[in-house]
Amino acid sequence: MDKIDVRTAPVIANDQVAPDMFLLRVQGAFPAKPGQFYMLRAWGINPPLSRPMSVFDRTDKLLSFLYAMQGQGTQLLARLLPGDKLVLFGPLGNGWNQQGDQIALVGGGSGIAPLFYTAKVFGKVDVYLGFHAKPFLLRTFEQVAKQLYVSSESGENGQKGLISNVFQPHGYDTCYACGPYAMLEALRHPCQNAGVPLFVSLEERMACGIGACLGCMVRTTQGLRRVCQDGPVFRAKDVIWDD
Amino acid sequence: MDKIDVRTAPVIANDQVAPDMFLLRVQGAFPAKPGQFYMLRAWGINPPLSRPMSVFDRTDKLLSFLYAMQGQGTQLLARLLPGDKLVLFGPLGNGWNQQGDQIALVGGGSGIAPLFYTAKVFGKVDVYLGFHAKPFLLRTFEQVAKQLYVSSESGENGQKGLISNVFQPHGYDTCYACGPYAMLEALRHPCQNAGVPLFVSLEERMACGIGACLGCMVRTTQGLRRVCQDGPVFRAKDVIWDD
Amino acid sequence: MINLSVQIGNLALRNPVIAASGTFGFGQEYSQLYDTSRLGAICTKGLTLHPQQGNPGPRLWETPCGLLNSIGLQNPGVTSFVEEDLPKMKEMGLVVIANVWGNTVKEYGQVVRKLSNTSVDAIEINISCPNIPGQPITGEQIARTARVVREARKACKKPLWVKLSPTGEGSSLQLARAIQAEGANAVCAANTFRAMAIDITERKPVFRNIFAGLSGPAIKPITLGIVYELSLALEIPVIGVGGITNWQDAVEFIMAGAYAVQIGTANFIDPFCGIKITEGLTTFMENESIKSWEDIRGCAHQ
């Protein structure tokens, strides 16, 4: 595993790509596998906790995050200007392990964030993106997707409705999904019925980010697991969903 | 009195004018008399208190502050960039009342801050500035001073030593002073002996800034007084100095 | 029309947002900023029988999301308040809650008696100031507290509120029940926490009294818990105070069972805080179609 470290990196850009969605790029060579995340902060002791964010993209020169502006931490992130400093702790978590040839990545809402770098690294994967409102970053995703499927409530630039209705598991070797609980839920049965292994990236509130505080547990068939250290990626069938 | 208000104003500039000294300019027409101050903040709830800062200068279009970067609040102020927002609460305090024709303003350290606007408004006053290290903003002060006297530890650009040693009260109708306690102390007896009324601007920790919390009291011959509301300017002879 | 009003025993307030004692003077200062009669009520600075000078400085110290104060009940004394300050407050249309401190049990009675025949709207007994030297937190002594409340009750024709300490027995249910039994009309939870700071350069405590009182956002989760417990245990209304900074905090306290909230340190964070909270509460009631605070008061109890 790549060494986990805390680093301070200069912000290159922090662009608003949709209402309440920002693409934050920082300078530097950071190690990270698809599906891994960093704990981010750009403030002192308040709020006390850093914010977990998946790697949206990385190169030898930069690392980027796609995030939804919501509460106080992400509001502070959204204020960052080029030249400001971001503190990064990572890379954390297990990430996705490529398995099979025909791969589908399904993302909903801010859950589309980890899919770009994943598609880029895996290569030749179909990408399904579900948006609440107007879709964004489609050109960006087109560059790395074999096929790009898009849906939103309005149907703008794609189909109308939920991405879990658009996605059909048949023909895929594996499916990787990240998004709201309801979306993951909706993918489970189709994948199970089609015999397609489904891997999901989960979200829980995190304090330490490395498995020490036991704050981010998820119930699995193997017992309690730490989302930060044992996940965030789990096999859907291992997760106990009736929570 | 001008109406006290809370306003948010855009930062025009926040220039470092000496090591740890910054000149912060914000846009807008703010009312303020010489010697008055504002409570400044540029952060959320931590630190909880705003920072009292004297008006360095004002015009119809801008308001400026000269401040020493020290603890966490002023460190956050020092990070402000043009376009950022500053929250201002004021104008507060009594300020100086012009009295007599031959006026001396004496400032030491960050206590020079209120003297620029005072000199500009009063007109034709002698200004004495004491610096710890290398003097700064001398050209700026020259524009508003009848005579400018400068001293510092090194003697660079002026005399060597304390400004309280340079200043001679004889011939002045009134003296206004702002600076460290030791400087104010050192001015008291010469002024008293020369029969020159001395007005001092005091500093105390402040919470409310308008006289409601009783956090900033100073002992005077008339009893306890609030530095924020009854001051910050007091007649030196009214202050009980043996604290 | 949204109705924010609230009934605390006999006392009706136009809204549940009260300025906390010691942070709002006698209402004059903040009236330079806005019409303070738009607040539900204003608690005065703590009043004692005789004028008090309070503590020597420093009186304030910042902590993470908190404020330590060691004002030490500086006040002009109850007589001067009644003659000078109260008329001005009433003229401005303020609902006045007189906050009272007694250096002895008897003094509580004396101060309350002086206030009882005036136009103050209620009396709030402070049994929990951590800033009086040599004085243990009186809230820690159930028996004495009961005597204080009894004495005050006897002297008082007005609504009588009792302001608890957040620690020690001062916050215990047993103490609160004793206070209720003595006839208090409401309890306020809570005062500042006994706490301290050390100046590491000077190598000594920052405050002359060593201990001071901690207030501000830092303490909110603790006082919220106290209010939750007290409002389950008591029949009389509980008023929340401690760290409330925005309307969301106020709603948390109301859902925990509070009839009203007091705003202290947050006035220093934003001088318009009190007004903003009333505005936020109005919008909240509107958006959630809440007709009366009774619809949601204590709804977090399980």
Place this chain on the structure above:
Amino acid sequence: MINLSVQIGNLALRNPVIAASGTFGFGQEYSQLYDTSRLGAICTKGLTLHPQQGNPGPRLWETPCGLLNSIGLQNPGVTSFVEEDLPKMKEMGLVVIANVWGNTVKEYGQVVRKLSNTSVDAIEINISCPNIPGQPITGEQIARTARVVREARKACKKPLWVKLSPTGEGSSLQLARAIQAEGANAVCAANTFRAMAIDITERKPVFRNIFAGLSGPAIKPITLGIVYELSLALEIPVIGVGGITNWQDAVEFIMAGAYAVQIGTANFIDPFCGIKITEGLTTFMENESIKSWEDIRGCAHQ
């Protein structure tokens, strides 16, 4: 050479910076970041007789400069700890303080007995977890606490530390003196504060247990005051814990009388916090020509 070492009863630590229980696992995780044997010691996650699952989620909630947690003592049980985790910790050269919780008085004894014959360096009895449902803060019952300590003392050949609650009688001098009388070698002050949060959208408490434990910078001024008082009142060493975030905080606690400090929530603010504090303390001793902590320990007492 700067000497940061400290002697707590029989136990010598290379420096006074200890990782607090529950925030540092069994030391493995942070060892991915730095050599954790550079810390004075590491307190383990609370150990119980049998494995425990802990509380259902959510387990974490942010507050102003603070953190509410409701982990609920999830742990693999003392036996598994002794077999699996302890050997790894000792191999890494860590000084291990085993933190212990008992669901009954007897259980405290049983867990302590199991640990007493192992290579742990000290045992820290947690009598103050606010996260066990239905369980009152045991620190609030002097008599029961004395029995717990007596039971543990009997079972324990190691240094025995007792970790207090910050509120209620748990922090009272009377309780601390009782603990001292039962033969504890040190007290740790303090654990998290009983506190809560309400989700105003859901209109119910955030945590299933309603109450959770508040930690972090927010509480520092209160725990500092407790340490100051305890270290004046007790003969045995006091260890400070609660909100310590930087070396200046650590120095405040030492000047208040603490022999060592524990770092909890601050590890989440900055994972290198513990190491940075030891470095800051080194520079501080250097700059101030302090030879030994005894030169300044308790210097703020007046």
